[in-house]
Amino acid sequence: MTNPHFESDASATQQALRTVAEKGADESALSTLAHSEVLVPTATDAMGPAPTALTLPVFEQEDGTELVPVFTTRERMEQAMPRMRRHRSVLLGALAHDWPSENLSLIIDAGTPEQLALTAHGVKALLDRGDI
Secondary structure (H helix, E strand, O other), rough: OOOOOHHHHHHHHHHHHHHHHHHHOOHHHHHHOOOOOOEEEEEOOOOOOOOOOOOOEEEOOOOOOOEEEOOOHHHHHHHHOOOOOOOEEHHHHHHHOOOOOEEEEEEEEOOOOOOEEOOHHHHHHHHOOOOO
């Protein structure tokens, strides 16, 4: 059973992604993104006790770019990563605030029309609101 509140939040997040993809750094859309929950694919059991630290999945592209994928819905995660069934929910702004490396990029909703890729600098500059 799906949670209607999460679906509404996911819809607002996807609209904010669309706005940023089409218009660039729209402050209202970036604020919506920073305050949105995203799903981080994980190899740990999401039903068991929550680990004290979040382990980010890192995928290296052919050009050497290292990407961390996050998703606005379980369906989008499963479409991009069909074998991945487990995830942790995290506020995107909190993830940005604790972004671990200047070498990691972030990709939100990979493979969708709203896909948004940010460099480490972009993650910190655009999504770290400091109030989350």
